[in-house]
Amino acid sequence: MIDEPRIHDYGDGANVHKKVSLEFGDMGEGFKEADLIREDILFYEGNTHLPMEQHAAVAHFDADHKLTLWSATQTPHYVHRALAKTLELPASHIRVIATPNGGGFGGKSDPFNHEIIVSKLSMMTGRPVKVTLTREEVFYCHRGRHPVLMKIRTGVKKDGAITAMDFQSFLDGGAYGSYGVASTFYTGALQTVTYNVPRYKFRGLRAFTNKPPCGPKRGHGTPQPRFALEVHLDKIAEELKLDPAEMRLKHLVQPFSVTANYLRIGSMGLGKCIEKVVEGSEWKKKFSNWDRENRKLPEGKGVGLACSSYICGAGLPIYWNNMPHSGVQLRLDRQGGVCVQCGSTDIGQGSDSILAYIVAEILGIDPFDIRVITADTDLTPVDLGSYSSRVTLMTGNAAIQAAERARELLTMAVAEKLSVPIENLSFADRRVFDVENPETGVTFAEAVVLAESKFGTIGTVGSYTPPRSPGRYKGAGVGPSPAYSYSAAVAEVDVDASTGIVTVERIWIGHDIGQSINPALVMGQVEGSVYMGLGEALMEEMTYRANRNVVHKFPSLLEYKSPTTLEMCDVVTYLIEDRDPNGPFGAKEVGQGPLLPVMPAIANAVYDAVGVRIDEVPITPEKVLTALRDKAKGREARFGPKRVPDVEWPQPLKVLTPAEGGDGKEMPRVAVHS
Amino acid sequence: MMRLPKFTYRVPRTVADAVKMMSDAGAEGQFVAGGTDLYPNMKRRQQTPKTVISVTRLKELNQIAGDGRSGLRIGASVSLTDICEHMLINRDYPFVAQAARTISTPILRNMGTIGGNLLLDTRCNYYDQNYEWRKGINFCLKKDGEVCWVAPGSRKCWAVQSSDLVPLMVAVGAKLKLVSTLGERVVDAAGLYNDDGIDYLRKRPNELLTEIQLPPRNGWRATYKKLRRRGAFDFPVLGVAARLDLSDDGTVKDAKLILGGIAPAPVEVKEAEQALIGAPLDEERMQAAAESCYMKARPLDNTDFLMNWRKQMARPYVLRALQELREQ
Ligand SMILES: Cc1cc2nc3c(=O)[nH]c(=O)nc-3n(C[C@H](O)[C@H](O)[C@H](O)COP(=O)(O)OP(=O)(O)OC[C@H]3O[C@@H](n4cnc5c(N)ncnc54)[C@H](O)[C@@H]3O)c2cc1C
């Protein structure tokens, strides 16, 4: 092997940041059982978060040599750690406050240069220092969606049952690591959690290139493989002449099961999501059924379906430790006020209010009675941050624990005062009362006074640590989650054959939220996801000028094309509530999952409309028109990549699947003599 | 945040004062109307006038007079919103309002003026970038540099004529009144634009545009079709302005087909006009005209979309414009 210079001192060598090779089960046997083996190559172009507000940070190093940083960050705890390390200050002398941040979508998750710069400058000058990025600089900070080239090979039975799946992904990482190792694993982790995949192989590679670094954007590493998988399944359904909705419904992963790659599935409402969108969209009356001659919709109009799943919080933190992922502190005061403190960061998704709803529910008071203090490393216990759709589930569980502990103290004090048995006391309508005799009771504020008189100042804590994953192999850390959300979408499109312009007319989307704690917030996330999905599907791309030192082609809001309200389609949302035992009140995530089915549903709908496969996003008019012309000339009616690079993959790490009697650990490596 | 460079701001109340102030300011002076083009350019240091003279308080420039029978005179400082909403324009020159409505966004149209729109700087993806970005590529011919990155072999700048109203004004034969301390003159819109991305106007920098004169509507019809990525914000990457004069039996007496958004100046496609004149407006003629426009359209790679696709779009967009005129 040639000794190539390394780009960074971390990574797997030369320009390779990470190389992964995992194999679950006997692939040979899996493909042998198949009636059909199909292989597809697809590409997902990179795009960026495009938050409304640019990043900004202010630091102040004060007279007693303590540093405070106010920053538009999604992860104050990780920024806190990064500052302690780079500034060589004791962490206890640093305070990080996450401010309202004008949109994050993953783009404000890395500790950034400007956060360190303002801190250092303030230490040097003793004055407050502020940096606000220009829009152009936000494009360069990026950490957005990785461009990913993918090859997927799947064996299926005649009824669409998957016998084996082999997935390869090639990630263009840009200049730095960011969370790129996790991104790489995520391009291979969640293929198994929607439909039953008995044997699975994944190889992934992330390369460094001369571009702004890629990182986590909504869906982190999973929209790309999900796009590939769902388009690939559509093609399989066509080859098998099966209805793509029915084919999927038939082979759903079982609830409360463990997948071939050792992800533990909890509640699983995907079937209901599919049924809802099929019914709502009148799929049966619209879908061509692969028969172009006897179409139900006019030529140029089409429908497409796709599904997805997403984690409700990463099972592991980004640095190894045994502590909780989320902590909540409650303080009850004599006036009946309740203060919830938690390190979580509200980035517009409404996570602050979730804390209030949950505590109010348990203490029987109104959410408006609650004061919420979050995202301040001095005032609030650690929460790892707003990423991986972890916040409602993890802070919610921690809040439940803290509130239940407070309720217990109040119950004891009130029971004593009223001389009623503890189990008779209930909390509702700002009262604590005897359920058998509701007039007998005290106000919530009186209950707090009684408890404080009995026990002293009332404060409780709660924390949450995700359950341990059954996977024990190296690489098992990415993918496990306390629960998985599910989504299904049908897109209806209009394709203008003379221009190639695709208009998405309507999207029906079903999302299994477990339990919606505030349906308005849930719907907001679903509709916002559809909006973001339209952009990724149709126009957004991070592109560079090869002829001019790879400069970003158009780092501006005007020329980086993202949909306006005029491009937004109608959205019909169905919330499926299949409670998950691990979620607070059964709740699962909604911040990222509903984005995932949008892109493949649109791609599949374009095929239904005009009979050309666009195997890469964005699906631009240029690509559609090129494919239509090729089709007219009798060439392959497809636009997309044709090959993947030849890579010397490391020998795969082999793991027996649960069905094969595996224990989640990798098999001992056998030396290959050849 | 990008900041404006320092400049002196002057607000004349009469045309005479305005042109006098401009003559005093010399080469460092520039008029501004809504500023939606000039100020962003100043922030990016593409244009750096030392004296900026506002034309928005000049009474003559804020009037609309006449009608479809006598012709319409529109003051250069009339806002695009007023153009979109004006009763007479909507009645007698609906295509002008229709084209104006495709410009950017409602908010921008509140500020932007028709005069500013007709004098809009040419645009290019290598040029409409901030100073640091342009510095990063060693600038380009249009400003501070030596080479045109779009066509490195050429000594010419190919920045694109990007106003939506320009092709239409050329197609309908509008006339423009220009005033300076030396006097006033009226020029054909067609004669104002120069096929050079740097020197894109045949107008002296000190000339004030005061009025746009639309010819009487004696029978002709016109329309404008715009190609862009999104339904708002975006500049045209192809604009098709068409004017037809049909006789009672449906024969095309006269035709104008102007393409915008593909070259430094609006492009008249004479071949397409010839294909239409003297014959009824049938499908075959329209196809022929669309084909000529396709042949003539030679966009380069300096706007949104692939240039090859933009060229191909000339066919359907010209066809749509002509079909619409046939139905009018
Ligand atoms: C985000 C964005 C999107 C846009 N989209 C479009 C679009 O879709 N279509 C489109 O056509 N334009 C578009 N524009 C360009 C521009 O906003 C409009 O063309 C607008 O009409 C310009 O008018 P203004 O009054 O603001 O011009 P200004 O910026 O005031 O002036 C423009 C130029 O004309 C000169 N000038 C102005 N008035 C006079 C006068 N009376 N005499 C002599 N010189 C004068 C100025 O010196 C300057 O060089 C867009 C601009 C932005 C920022």
Ligand code: SF4
């Ligand atoms: S066409 Fe060439 S010279 Fe003109 S602005 Fe663009 S790159 Fe510069």
